[in-house]
Amino acid sequence: MNQKPQPLYAPRDRKRCPVCGQVSYSAVGIHPQCAVHQADEKRMQGVKSRSNAAKEPAPPPVMQRWQKACPSCRALMHVRKKLCDCGHAFAATNSQ
Ligand SMILES: [Zn+2]
Ligand SMILES: [Zn+2]
Structure with missing residues (x-):
């Protein structure tokens, strides 16, 4: 029984x-999913800091x-x- 050939790339x-x-x-x-996760965290932090910096104005009253x-x-x-x-x-x- 022949030994399996060594892989071309070492695990390390x-x-x-x-x-x-x-x-x-x-x-x-x-x-890829980790990259998305990382990007999401950065985006969420940006949104959080932006929302804290500028508060949204109150919505206009809706006419019934x-x-x-x-x-x-x-x-x-x-x-x-x-x-x-x-x-x-x-x-x-x-x-x-
Ligand atoms: Zn990962
Ligand atoms: Zn009036």
């Missing part, structure tokens, strides 16, 4: 993944179906209200 020549420390068979020496906006003071009120608190009188509508 294989690169180790710098992320998980396991031997990597890829040419770059880092597992039963609401209308006063063209004078932009206040939201019930559609059936005919007079705004600012004194703006809405024109009568014949929609119904």
